[in-house]
Amino acid sequence: MALIVEKFGGTSVxxxxxxxxxxxxxxxxxxxxxxMVVVLSAMAGETNRFVALAQEMQAxxxxxxxxxxxxxxxxxxxxxxxxxxxxxxxxxxxxxxDQVKIHTDALHTRARITGIDTALIEQHLDQGRxxxxxxxxxxxxxxxITTLGRGGxxxxxxxxxxxxxxxxCEIFTDVEGVYTTDPNICASARKVDRISYDEMLELASLGxxxxxxxxxxxxxxxxxxxxxxxxxxxxxxxxxxxxxxxxETNPVSGVTYSKNEARITVSKVPDIPxxxxxxxxxxxxxxxxxxxxxxxxxxxxxxxxxxxxxxxxYKRAMSxxxxxxxxxxxxxxxxxxxITKVSIVGVGMRNHPGIATTMFKVLAGEGINILMISxxxxxxxxxxxxxxxxLAVRALHxxxxxxxxxxxxG
Amino acid sequence: MALIVEKFGGTSVxxxxxxxxxxxxxxxxxxxxxxMVVVLSAMAGETNRFVALAQEMQAxxxxxxxxxxxxxxxxxxxxxxxxxxxxxxxxxxxxxxDQVKIHTDALHTRARITGIDTALIEQHLDQGRxxxxxxxxxxxxxxxITTLGRGGxxxxxxxxxxxxxxxxCEIFTDVEGVYTTDPNICASARKVDRISYDEMLELASLGxxxxxxxxxxxxxxxxxxxxxxxxxxxxxxxxxxxxxxxxETNPVSGVTYSKNEARITVSKVPDIPxxxxxxxxxxxxxxxxxxxxxxxxxxxxxxxxxxxxxxxxYKRAMSxxxxxxxxxxxxxxxxxxxITKVSIVGVGMRNHPGIATTMFKVLAGEGINILMISxxxxxxxxxxxxxxxxLAVRALHxxxxxxxxxxxxG
Numbered sequence: 001m002a003l004i005v006e007k008f009g010g011t012s013v014x015x016x017x018x019x020x021x022x023x024x025x026x027x028x029x030x031x032x033x034x035x036m037v038v039v040l041s042a043m044a045g046e047t048n049r050f051v052a053l054a055q056e057m058q059a060x061x062x063x064x065x066x067x068x069x070x071x072x073x074x075x076x077x078x079x080x081x082x083x084x085x086x087x088x089x090x091x092x093x094x095x096x097x098d099q100v101k102i103h104t105d106a107l108h109t110r111a112r113i114t115g116i117d118t119a120l121i122e123q124h125l126d127q128g129r130x131x132x133x134x135x136x137x138x139x140x141x142x143x144x145i146t147t148l149g150r151g152g153x154x155x156x157x158x159x160x161x162x163x164x165x166x167x168x169c170e171i172f173t174d175v176e177g178v179y180t181t182d183p184n185i186c187a188s189a190r191k192v193d194r195i196s197y198d199e200m201l202e203l204a205s206l207g208x209x210x211x212x213x214x215x216x217x218x219x220x221x222x223x224x225x226x227x228x229x230x231x232x233x234x235x236x237x238x239x240x241x242x243x244x245x246x247x248e249t250n251p252v253s254g255v256t257y258s259k260n261e262a263r264i265t266v267s268k269v270p271d272i273p274x275x276x277x278x279x280x281x282x283x284x285x286x287x288x289x290x291x292x293x294x295x296x297x298x299x300x301x302x303x304x305x306x307x308x309x310x311x312x313x314y315k316r317a318m319s320x321x322x323x324x325x326x327x328x329x330x331x332x333x334x335x336x337x338x339i340t341k342v343s344i345v346g347v348g349m350r351n352h353p354g355i356a357t358t359m360f361k362v363l364a365g366e367g368i369n370i371l372m373i374s375x376x377x378x379x380x381x382x383x384x385x386x387x388x389x390x391l392a393v394r395a396l397h398x399x400x401x402x403x404x405x406x407x408x409x410g
Numbered sequence: 411m412a413l414i415v416e417k418f419g420g421t422s423v424x425x426x427x428x429x430x431x432x433x434x435x436x437x438x439x440x441x442x443x444x445x446m447v448v449v450l451s452a453m454a455g456e457t458n459r460f461v462a463l464a465q466e467m468q469a470x471x472x473x474x475x476x477x478x479x480x481x482x483x484x485x486x487x488x489x490x491x492x493x494x495x496x497x498x499x500x501x502x503x504x505x506x507x508d509q510v511k512i513h514t515d516a517l518h519t520r521a522r523i524t525g526i527d528t529a530l531i532e533q534h535l536d537q538g539r540x541x542x543x544x545x546x547x548x549x550x551x552x553x554x555i556t557t558l559g560r561g562g563x564x565x566x567x568x569x570x571x572x573x574x575x576x577x578x579c580e581i582f583t584d585v586e587g588v589y590t591t592d593p594n595i596c597a598s599a600r601k602v603d604r605i606s607y608d609e610m611l612e613l614a615s616l617g618x619x620x621x622x623x624x625x626x627x628x629x630x631x632x633x634x635x636x637x638x639x640x641x642x643x644x645x646x647x648x649x650x651x652x653x654x655x656x657x658e659t660n661p662v663s664g665v666t667y668s669k670n671e672a673r674i675t676v677s678k679v680p681d682i683p684x685x686x687x688x689x690x691x692x693x694x695x696x697x698x699x700x701x702x703x704x705x706x707x708x709x710x711x712x713x714x715x716x717x718x719x720x721x722x723x724y725k726r727a728m729s730x731x732x733x734x735x736x737x738x739x740x741x742x743x744x745x746x747x748x749i750t751k752v753s754i755v756g757v758g759m760r761n762h763p764g765i766a767t768t769m770f771k772v773l774a775g776e777g778i779n780i781l782m783i784s785x786x787x788x789x790x791x792x793x794x795x796x797x798x799x800x801l802a803v804r805a806l807h808x809x810x811x812x813x814x815x816x817x818x819x820g
Contacts, residue, residue, distance in 0.1 A: 016466040053486075056426035057493035065496075068504050069489035072482035076463075083467035087476075094478050098508070099553055143509055293593035 002167035003035040003125070005135065007135065007157035010044035011174050012231040013077045022231065023084040023173075026130060030090055035125045037164065039135040039157040042073025042083055063108030067137075067147045070109075071097070074134035074153075082132045092130040095120065097137035097145065100209055104138035104146045111138055111146035111157065111213075116163040133160060151212025158215040162222035169224050171211060172231040177238030178203065178210055180402040181255040185390045188397065190404035192253065193236075199253050202345040202379045216240065243347055251352035252400035255393050258341045259386060261291065262314035263371065264307060266321060268331035269302040279305065282320050288313040292341075292374045292383065306372065308383065311337055339371065340389040343381040344396055356380045362399045366391055366401035413445040413535070414579035416568035417545065420454035421584045422641040423487045432582075432641065433494040437538060440500055445535045447574065449545045451568040452483025452492055473518030477547075477557045480519075481507070484563070491540045494745040502540040505530065507547035512566065514548035521548055521556035522624075523565065526573040526736035543570060561622025568625040572632035572778045579634050581621060582641040585649030585759065588620055590812040591665040595800045598807065602815030603646075603661065604674065606653035609663050610757040612789045626650065653757050661762035662810035664801050669749045669796060671701065672724035673781065674717060676731060678741035681713040688738055689715060692730050698723040701791065702751075702784040716782065718793065721747055749781065752797040754806055766790045772809045776801055 006026055013019050030036045050069050054061035058263075061069075078094035085092035097104075100120060104111035124131045132179055135153025138146045148155050154171055161169035176191050178200070183189040195203075197220035204213035219226045219240060229237025247253070269275055280290055293307040302370055307316045314337055321333045340362035349355045356373075359380050363370060368391065397403060416436060423429050439447045460479050464471035471479075488504035495502035507514075512532060514521035534541045543562025548556045558565050564581055571579035586601050588610070593599040605613075607630035615625035620638055629636045629650060639647025657663070679685055690700055703717040719727045724747055731743045752773075759765045766783075769790050773780060778801065782793035794802055807813060 016463060019467065050486075053426060053490060054493060057429065058497040059492040061493050064495050065492045065504055067484060067491075068506070072485045073483045075485070076460075076479060079475040080463060080467050082475045082478075083464060086472050087468040094475055096478070096555075145506075197620050307506050 001033045001035060003037070004029055005037045005038040005039060005157050005166045005169045006172060007039065007170070008172045008231060009153065009154055009174070010046070011397060012172055013040055013081070014044040016080065019080050020084050023081060023088060023138060024031055025172075026229070027085065027088055030130055035165070036126070036130045037121060037160060037326050038081065038130060038132045039153055039160060040077045040132065041135050041153040042070075043077055046073040046076075056059045064144060066101055067108045070147050071134070071137045071145045074136055076309040078132045078360060080136045085130045085132070090130055091128055092132060094126050094132045094134070095124075095270065096134045096150065097156075098139035098143070100133060102138035104140060104148070106140045106142070106144065106146065108144075108146055110149035111140075113138060113148070116159055118163050118378065119352040121160075121164065148214075151215065151288075154212040154215035158224055158226060161224045161226075164219055166182050166224065168227060169219070170227045170229060170237075171215075172229060173210060174231065175210060175228075176230045176233065176235055177228050178240070180209065180253070180404070181393055181397045182257070182275075186255075186394050186397050188403035189347045191239050194239045194241060194247065195253060196247055196347050198239060198243065198378055199247075199345050199347055200240045202343070202376065203254055203256050207294045211240070248348040248351055250298075250401065251346050251348040252254075252344045252402065253346040253348070253354050254344070255402065256345065256399070257393055258321055258342050259306045259389065260310045260311050261341050261383070262317075262335060262340060263339050263383060264309060264314075264317060264321060264335035266304045266305045266325055266330050266333050268298065269305055269325075270329055271301055271304060273302075275328060276305070279321070283309070283317055286313075286316065286320060288317050288320075292372050292381070294372055308339075308372070315395070329373070338386045339383050340379050340392075341383050342387045342389065342392045342396065343379055344400060345379045347378050349378050349380075358399065359396065362395050363392055366395050368392055384388065411443045411445060411611070413447070414439060415447045415449060415567050415571040415574065415576045416578045416582060417449040417563055417580070417621055418451065418582045418641060419563065419584070420456070420466055421453040422582055423450055424454040426490065427604045429487065429490050430494050433491060433498060433640075435582075435641070437495065437498055437500060440540055446540045447531060447570060447576070448486045448491065448540060448542045449570060450484060451545050451563040452480075453487060456486075457485040465515060466600065472539075474487070474554060477518045477521075477555050480557050481544070481555045484546050488542045488544045492540075495540045495542070500540055501516050501538055502542060503534050504542045504544070505534075506544045507566075508549035508553070510543060510779065512548040512569075514550060514558070516550045516552070516554065516556065518554075518556055520559035521550075523569050526569055528573050531570075531574065558686050559623075561625065564622040564625035565628065568628045568634055568636060570674060571634045571636075572628055576634065578637060579629070580637045580639060580647075581625075582639060583620060584641065585620060585638075586640045586645055587638050588650070588664070588739055590663070590814070591803055591807045592667070596665075596807050598789045598805050598813035600812065602648050602656070604649045604651055605663060606657055606757050607650060607656075608653065608701070608788055611758055612786065613664055613666050616729070621650070657700050658758045658761055660756060660811070661758040661765050662754045662756040662806075662812065663758070664755050665806045665810070665812065666753050666755065667799055667803055668753075669799065670721050671751050671793070672721045672727075672745060672747045673719045673749050673750060673793060674719060674724075674727060674731060674743065674745035676715045676735055676740050676743050678708065678712045679715055679735075680739055681707060686715070687736060689731070689734055693719070693727055696726065696730060698730075702782050702791070704782055718749075718751070720784070732805065749793050749797045750796045750802075751791050751793050752799065752802045752806065753789055753808060755789045759788050761789075762794055768809065772805050773802055776805050
């Protein structure tokens with residue numbers, strides 16, 4: 001008998017009918033004798049409703065109170081879910097983040113899990129109950145409610161699976177699994193059966209929305225086998241697991257893109273030690289994450305600094321940088337929101353030299369200018385103009401042999 | 411500087427605008443330097459919404475999970491309220507029942523407060539914060555969320571005021587205070603300025619909806635001065651306080667009625683010791699509260715037993731009693747839901763003999779038949795046919811000199 005953690009997102013529990021359907025699905029495993037822990041998100045739309053309510057009260061809603069408000073979303077679904085399971089004849093109990101306890105730091109609205117007590121969950125499992133845990137939420141040492149930020153329920157599920165030493169963690173979502181690229185812009189995208197943690201980390205960080213990156217990091221560290229699959233079909237999904245030999249056959253496992261970036265260039269920066277730190281310190285203090293950084297020295301004394309930031313933080317970053325630029329005597333700051341980062345990912349890259357070159361050639365062949373490049377051991381990313389996104393993705397998907405039958409299933 | 415507990419019900423916090431208006435109101439006191447603790451209910455309508463949701467999941471929703479669900483209602487309002495206060499320039503913090511902690515027994519959906527920790531609230535008050543406490547909810551020793559049942563937020567407020575040794579507890583509602591009778595059926599009803607705990611207890615238990623009876627009991631025990639007043643005006647409300655000489659001038663302080671009762675008669679019960687216990691034991695085990703009980707001995711061996719139960723429990727009580735009647739050899743069970751209990755209440759009754767007789771005469775004068783009578787030191791209640799309710803109330807209100815100017819304010 002396995003211990004299985006199953007996580008269902010907001011669209012899977014969007015109304016009473018869907019909650020009942022999900023309960024049936026969980027009980028199918030429970031009936032086989034498995035020990036079941038279910039992690040739920042808030043009903044789809046609730047978070048947006050709460051954010052709107054909060055903004056009616058306070059221009060910049062207080063983060064501590066925002067978490068108190070947001071946490072009610074999952075509290076509603078876990079209570080309803082436990083009722084549904086009981087109605088179907090199985091015992092069940094709901095547990096909130098502060099009941100479990102899921103310990104976090106005090107960074108409200110984007111807290112990080114620091115530890116999980118498993119005793120209470122195990123006690124309920126031992127008594128045959130389906131344990132329903134509120135995703136996305138935790139509690140500080142002071143007893144304040146926290147939330148984990150976007151994708152937080154994935155993190156809750158995988159962290160719980162790790163803490164409970166679960167046999168697997170199944171992330172149910174509205175897609176069939178992880179695809180070689182976005183099926184919405186590339187009809188020949190194929191579902192991947194197995195993918196390594198490292199590849200998934202690159203895909204998650206590059207904008208594939210299927211699994212939150214923090215959850216993949218936890219899965220990798222604790223070797224939790226994660227299956228991403230659809231709530232609405234019985235098709236086997238994509239297993240995110242440890243790397244093995246088979247995975248190295250193909251140089252590229254997937255093509256991904258992110259439109260969530262903006263590019264900023266600070267020109268003619270006096271090139272003296274400590275300048276980069278002076279630049280990035282005020283931005284990072286504001287919680288803005290800088291991604292690709294390129295520094296071009298113009299001559300001995302001046303340099304251009306180009307980097308990307310999340311598009312949502314673009315305006316804020318620009319205003320901070322304009323102040324900093326003036327202070328340190330740089331010439332100016334300019335940037336663009338109309339860019340896309342296109343990437344190829346694959347553990348097989350390590351054994352196949354020349355993959356980056358192929359990528360550059362493919363893009364050049366389509367007349368697409370490359371604005372920035374960054375690489376890791378298993379990834380090559382190119383920043384291009386946003387308007388070329390679909391063209392670039394399709395060309396790369398085809399060139400690296402990823403095309404399957406159009407709209408293929410399984 | 412006083413410590414004041416202010417409680418606002420669901421209609422007072424029904425939407426963001428109303429929440430802001432209430433926050434302004436609380437800050438008026440805060441600006442005078444008072445230490446403010448605010449107790450809030452869920453937005454009006456939320457509880458009904460949750461009950462409907464729960465019933466979609468489970469025919470008889472699990473009480474533990476029902477409490478998890480219901481408690482989110484107050485959680486939403488306290489978070490929004492704290493945001494509103496912060497936006498207005500004062501510090502504020504929301505606290506849930508399990509954060510405070512408000513300890514209760516484990517009787518889910520109708521738990522009783524067993525104790526309140528005041529340390530955390532006092533700590534926040536010392537730091538100048540407006541402390542916003544979720545009404546209606548508590549936590550068991552096992553860490554399960556409980557709710558206190560109908561009127562629970564009143565109880566939270568008064569119990570908090572008692573535990574904190576507050577100078578007063580103000581219950582804001584949608585009426586101006588306690589009236590001599592229901593203004594909806596008697597145009598000459600007047601607002602009462604001051605009323606004793608004992609009178610309020612009788613009024614609350616007799617169906618006046620303005621203040622939950624448990625909260626009055628706590629107020630009396632801990633001598634908490636309670637003011638019932640309107641959220642929507644600045645008029646002074648009704649003070650519920652310790653009895654004093656002035657209150658004894660008038661024999662009757664108010665006329666009240668309850669349509670929430672039903673009458674049941676079990677006829678020809680074998681009159682042997684222990685019969686009454688055998689009758690009432692199965693009903694009370696089902697949580698049904700029996701009120702007025704009259705026993706008429708027919709002859710040496712048979713007796714008729716008549717009593718009232720809450721109308722909502724009538725059908726359930728009937729089916730239990732029919733079984734019991736058959737077991738102990740009673741002739742039959744019959745009853746009626748079309749009754750009303752009309753009552754006069756006043757601490758002055760103690761010094762004014764003949765008040766009950768006057769009441770019977772007034773009802774007789776209107777041609778109203780009295781079905782049952784019960785009295786306490788400061789109350790006389792008569793059960794009559796429901797159709798006479800308005801007639802009886804108006805006649806008694808007039809006869810005991812309670813009439814004021816029609817629709818009088820203040």
